[in-house]
Amino acid sequence: MKATKRVETQPEIEDVQSSKDTRQIAINKVGIKDIRHPVKVKDRSDGYQHTVANFNMYVNLPHNFKGTHMSRFVEILNAHDKEISVESFKGMLSEMAERLEANSGHIEMHFPYFINKEAPISKVRSLMDYEVTLIGEIHKGRPSMMIKVVVPVTSLCPCSKKISDRGAHNQRSHVTVQVRTNGFVWIEEIIELVESEASCQLYGLLKRPDEKYVTEHAYDNPKFVEDMVRDMAVRLNRDMRFSAYVVESENFESIHNHSAYALIERDKEAPDD
Numbered sequence: 211m212k213a214t215k216r217v218e219t220q221p222e223i224e225d226v227q228s229s230k231d232t233r234q235i236a237i238n239k240v241g242i243k244d245i246r247h248p249v250k251v252k253d254r255s256d257g258y259q260h261t262v263a264n265f266n267m268y269v270n271l272p273h274n275f276k277g278t279h280m281s282r283f284v285e286i287l288n289a290h291d292k293e294i295s296v297e298s299f300k301g302m303l304s305e306m307a308e309r310l311e312a313n314s315g316h317i318e319m320h321f322p323y324f325i326n327k328e329a330p331i332s333k334v335r336s337l338m339d340y341e342v343t344l345i346g347e348i349h350k351g352r353p354s355m356m357i358k359v360v361v362p363v364t365s366l367c368p369c370s371k372k373i374s375d376r377g378a379h380n381q382r383s384h385v386t387v388q389v390r391t392n393g394f395v396w397i398e399e400i401i402e403l404v405e406s407e408a409s410c411q412l413y414g415l416l417k418r419p420d421e422k423y424v425t426e427h428a429y430d431n432p433k434f435v436e437d438m439v440r441d442m443a444v445r446l447n448r449d450m451r452f453s454a455y456v457v458e459s460e461n462f463e464s465i466h467n468h469s470a471y472a473l474i475e476r477d478k479e480a481p482d483d
Contacts, residue, residue: 230274233273235273236270236271236272237270237271238270239268239270240268240270240271240277240278241280241283241316242265242266242267242280242284243266243267244264244265244266245267245283245284245287246262246264246265247262247265247287247294248260248262248263248292249262249293249294249295250293250294250295251295251296251342251397252296252396252397254396254397255398259324260293261322261324263320264320265287265317265318266316266318267315268315268316268317269306269307269310269312270313270314271312278310279310282309283306286306286309290302294319296344299317299344299346300353302317302346303315303317303346303348303353304348304351304353306348307348307351313349314347314348315347316345317345317346318343318346319346320341321342322342323339323340323342324337324340325337325338325398325401327414329413329415329416329417330420330423331417331420331422332416332417332419332420334415334416334420335415336414336415338413338414340359340360340401341359341360342358342360342397343359344356344358345357345358354390356389356390356454357388357389357391357395357400358386358389359386359388359397359400359401359404360385360386361384361386361401361404362382362383362384362385362412363382363383363384363404363408363409363410363411364383364409364410364411365381365382365383365408365409365433365435365438365461366379366410366431366432366433367379367432367434368434368437371432377429378432379463379464380428380429380464382412382462383408383435383438383460383461383462384460384462385442385458386458386459386460387400387446387455387458388455388456388457389446389454389455389456390452390453390477392452392453395451403445404442407438407445408431408433408438409427409428409431409432409433410427410428434472435460435461435470435471436472439457439458439459439472439474442457442459442474443455443457447478453478453479454476454477454478454479454480455476456474457475458472458473459471459472459473
């Protein structure tokens with residue numbers, strides 16, 4: 211008679227994260243930060259653009275839980291096959307809150323976005339990269355989304371132009387626009403909105419005639435950081451596609467050891483003071 215092989219049962223592994231915590235302090239955000247994953251983004255010219263994004267994923271943690279389940283964040287990312295799209299981003303918010311049993315959650319998807327730009331005179335084409343971040347939040351089952359774009363531009367100082375016999379100091383600047391939209395808006399449209407209000411836009415490649423043009427164009431359109439954020443606010447206030455915004459302008463001053471900075475924010479749906 212053949213002997214029956216004895217099967218040893220493995221002891222159950224304790225779920226330490228779900229154990230009780232007695233300090234009576236809730237945590238606003240807990241999760242994973244700076245994990246990379248392929249993404250697919252709509253491109254106005256070519257249909258789609260394939261790039262790599264850095265993700266930050268957080269949920270709230272009630273006071274009575276010791277920890278969250280970090281592995282579940284990674285599982286959510288990997289459940290979306292090889293690429294995550296902007297369309298699937300909102301669904302990830304709900305999935306994350308449900309799987310982590312959280313009342314609120316927060317996801318940031320930060321990625322480079324490329325536009326093939328044409329130089330103003332020579333028409334030579336080159337790539338320009340922009341920093342884009344999708345920011346999603348969910349609270350008690352209600353999701354909200356914002357998009358943030360950092361646009362590098364040229365700024366020229368109105369004061370320097372006014373007081374100088376020759377030339378004026380100018381520098382590269384970053385204009386950061388974060389918006390909540392009422393519908394679909396191309397990333398390119400937000401970038402073009404910013405570049406149209408700057409002293410001059412930037413290009414990856416310029417020939418001598420182009421350099422002459424951008425230098426003179428900036429000189430003819432001097433702006434302080436205050437001018438930049440106010441002009442952007444005027445445009446965003448008029449555009450009904452945007453329901454809330456934050457506009458920042460930072461000049462990396464060429465003649466100072468500091469930056470100049472300004473910010474305006476508005477929620478059009480909030481009650482007036």
